[in-house]
Amino acid sequence: MGAKPELAFDVCWEVYRGARDVLETRRGISALDWSAGGGAKFLWKPDIKPRLNEYVADFALAGQAALGEPGWASRLVLFRTHYLGLVPYERARPFLGLSPMGWVNWTEEIRRRCGQEMLRRGMFPPKRYFLEAS
Numbered sequence: 001m002g003a004k005p006e007l008a009f010d011v012c013w014e015v016y017r018g019a020r021d022v023l024e025t026r027r028g029i030s031a032l033d034w035s036a037g038g039g040a041k042f043l044w045k046p047d048i049k050p051r052l053n054e055y056v057a058d059f060a061l062a063g064q065a066a067l068g069e070p071g072w073a074s075r076l077v078l079f080r081t082h083y084l085g086l087v088p089y090e091r092a093r094p095f096l097g098l099s100p101m102g103w104v105n106w107t108e109e110i111r112r113r114c115g116q117e118m119l120r121r122g123m124f125p126p127k128r129y130f131l132e133a134s
Contacts, residue, residue, distance in 0.1 A: 008118050012118045012123050077096065078096055078107070
């Protein structure tokens, strides 16, 4: 029996947040502004294991793929604001004009659709993602 998409999403989001923390606070690389990375010091080099910055990018790309259809544009904005941008619920919900119940419904839909895409892409479980060759 496979993992539920919502569980896969929650675990992947936890890894994403940890990876962003490491990249931004410890290495000085902005996850959302790659040009601020400091030049040639962070050029891509072939590696056996995917790196944290690749996981951050894959998380964003999986969300874009899952929510990129025209009917899902508003949920994509919520995904980018709250899940990628890490804007807290208290600020993101009023910004998006959602009621508390609307927030719950949209986040459940996002977790399900994005979780399915992350399962399809092999991002879950993260241990396998980081151990397999890219």
